Amino acid sequence: MPMHETLILVVGLAAVLTTASLVAAILSWRAPKPLSSTLVNLNQRINAWWVMVVAITVAFFLGRSGMTILFALISFAALREFVTLTHSRRSDHWVLLGMFGIIIPFQYWLVWTAWYGLFTIFIPVYCFLLMPAITALHGDTERFLERVSAQQWAVMISVYCVSHVPALLTLDVPGFEGRNLLLIAFLIITVQGSDVLQYIFGKLFGRHLISPKVSPSKTWEGLVGGLATSSLLGALLSFLTPFSPLQAAGVAFIACLMGFLGGLVASAIKRDQGVKDWGHLIEGHGGMMDRADSLVFAAPIFFHTVRYFWT
């Protein structure tokens, strides 16, 4: 546990959240009562951020097992939202059970034991081929391709992609031994920070919608402003990483761009299924997938960038 950097992180995050809470409290205090829905939502969001930061900090101090369990639970919540939203039939019962009862535990066991070879192909090769085979053996062909595709997407997004976050702990970066937890902190802070910054820039300067059919809130101004500032944030956080400040900015840029694309794809799925949020797990934010969609897309690319260039 790199204590010096950890201390800076905890104090820094607490300072940012305290500032946010104070600003929201002052705004709420001066605003006419009852509070507008925007302010209520802002307060809920900030409170939920406190809970999420505390949960991740606790997992951080518990090290590899804490992180692995935390992200297995995140996968559980995300998979539950994904499967709830997509079409399934009674005959899919055992495949769905296997997704929760076998795929999640096994994938995270592979993370925990650092079995990279199987970790990286278990879902995209074995589950990819065996899940539709089980469905076919059940003999129910009604909307077959739609059902198996939804199952594939569910495990790829909610389990495979998410598991790349704790898998960062298994990378052997020369000269960076014992400090891999900081890579997770770097990834989460830049990507989640980028979400917030894109939102703020979009609210302040947003004019031109990127894809009005998919999302009414994603603007070019928000994207450019958010990516620029979160790349800068990445450079400032380079002391956490094996990267130089310039490299850190570049890696943060790629991760945050992927995060943006993740949000876009998640919006398209929600639009297709006719819902606004994935669920209601996190007060003010919606479901787990509403908060994690950017991380889902960023994590595997970040993982492989670090693995290819730094190990």
Added chain:
Amino acid sequence: MSKLGTRTFTLLQTVTSVGLSALAWAVTGVRPIWNGSQPSDRQRIYFANHASHGDFILLSACLSEKERARTHAVAAADYWGKTRLRRFIAEDMLSSVLIHRQWTDEAENPISIMLSVLDEGHSLIIFPEGTRNMTDEPLLPFRSGLYNLSMARPDVELIPCWIENMSRVLPKGQFVPVPLLCRVVFGAPIAIAPGEERRAFLDRARQALLALNPRPQRDD
């Protein structure tokens, strides 16, 4: 009926009730949507769609602890009374009211049994389809118990409750639940209009329940 004679739960029933509600939350994240009615102390008959053994657990998990302790599900004696284990689960653990769907003896008249439970001040959960719905229809036609109960006890509120997704969590014939998000939508109370025919009322009650389904196009 002896099992309901006392108004309070036994220790076993309390433990079962708290445990199952916690389990229902862990598996399905269940939450109530009060859409036309509110939690209240009034005596009620909750009527709901039925596709799974978990339906009653999910519905009672949405009630306050006090309301849960006096609310009993009505279950079929020909299924839940079949073996000693089933009867133990239904009566001693879940404090359900067992009725016979096919009855000849007047002592087994389901309406009299349910009325006697209501007269002790309890609330009921009933599934007016009469069986777990295994068809592609979202809701089967209602049997007439709902009408008879309401005619006999017009002061008891009838609350329609749409249970979402439970048929996917625990389909008929399965015993291990798949974790999926569930909601229970509680609608506005419905009452028999003056002079309303039995069939007309039952169809109206059925429509009122169907109208609560938040995502009708997806139920299969």
